[in-house]
Amino acid sequence: MEFVHELLYLSDDISRIVVKDYTEMLSQYLFQAYKTKSKVSCRIDMEDFILPIETAIPLGLVMSEFITNSLKYAFPDISCCREEPGKPCTITISLKREGNDYLLIIADNGIVLREMENVTTSNPTSLDLIRFIIEHQLQGNLEISTSEGTLYNIRFPESTLMRHDSNGQT
Numbered sequence: 001m002e003f004v005h006e007l008l009y010l011s012d013d014i015s016r017i018v019v020k021d022y023t024e025m026l027s028q029y030l031f032q033a034y035k036t037k038s039k040v041s042c043r044i045d046m047e048d049f050i051l052p053i054e055t056a057i058p059l060g061l062v063m064s065e066f067i068t069n070s071l072k073y074a075f076p077d078i079s080c081c082r083e084e085p086g087k088p089c090t091i092t093i094s095l096k097r098e099g100n101d102y103l104l105i106i107a108d109n110g111i112v113l114r115e116m117e118n119v120t121t122s123n124p125t126s127l128d129l130i131r132f133i134i135e136h137q138l139q140g141n142l143e144i145s146t147s148e149g150t151l152y153n154i155r156f157p158e159s160t161l162m163r164h165d166s167n168g169q170t
Contacts, residue, residue: 017056019049023093026060027067034071041088042067046095049102055159058137059104065130066106066152067091074110074150100158107151 027042051059070091091108134142140156 015053016050017053019051019056019059019095020044020046021048022056022060023063023095026063027091027093030064030067030071034068039088040071040075041090043090043092044094045092049095049097052159055138055156058133061133062130062138062154063093063104063106065126067093070106070108070110070150074108074112076111097158098155101155102158104154104156105151106154107149109149112146112150 023044023046027044031040031042074091075089089108089110091106094103094105096103131142134140134154134156138154138156139159140154143153143155145151145153
C-alpha cells in the first residue's frame, strides 16, 4: 500500500494519474520485489487513461494484490504455464472503456490455486478486502474465472470526477 501511494506522489499532478504509466511502474516494482524468474513476463494493454486520485488509489491496490498473487502462486515452476512449451509465462493487464464503464482485466496463464477454484465468503481473506474496495470505492464488481489460469475481471463506472477536468469541462 505504501508503494502505491509513493508512485502516486511521484506524478506531476497528484490529482490526476496516467494509469498506463502507473501500471507499468507498479508491475516493474512487484516483479523486482518478488525476484520474478526471467521467463515470466508482463503484458500491459491500455490507453493513456487519466484517472482522478480517488479512483487511482483503490485501483492500484487492486492491481497490486492480483499481480502479487500471480507472482507468488501462479508460477511455482516455469513448466506450470498453460501456453505452449517454450512460450513465456505471462501476466496480462488490460484496461479499456466500454460505454461509461472501465473494464480492468488481470490474467495469468499459471496454475490455479485450489482456494481460487471455490471462492467463498466463509473465511475472511485478502480477496474479501479487494472485493470491498472494488464494490465500495470503485462502485464496481469482480468476476473471477479459473478455467485457463486465473482471470480477474473488474468492471467499474466512470465517476463524475473522471468526466470533468480541473476547469469543470468534459
